[in-house]
Amino acid sequence: MVTVGLSAPALAAIAASSVYGARRVRTFSANPDAIVLRALADHVTSGALRPVVNSVYPLADIAAAHQAFERGGVVGKHVVAVSE
Incomplete structure (x- = not known):
């Protein structure tokens, strides 16, 4: 973080x-x-x-971002976009 x-x-x-x-x-x-x-x-x-980004989630999908983080095993960061 x-x-x-x-x-x-x-x-x-x-x-x-x-x-x-x-x-x-x-x-x-x-x-x-x-x-x-x-x-x-x-x-x-x-x-x-x-920057190495694995995936980008809109703020509305924060639960999916947390689940992906918990699974682990990725190269790069999970990004939560708070505005577009």
Whole structure:
């Protein structure tokens, strides 16, 4: 899990990682400024950084996303799109 911007949900995710351990939840939280986010976007656009995505779920299918995560055995990340 990557959380951009430190907020109450991010703090909850970090707390969950300590309760459930490294094998269940790993978190990273950052509060980058616009320059850092622009540089990151440029790396993705140029192909220097290529995220590996296994599947994308709309927010309405969050249960299916959780089930896929629980099954495991995939290469890449499950993405939940919260807006389109």
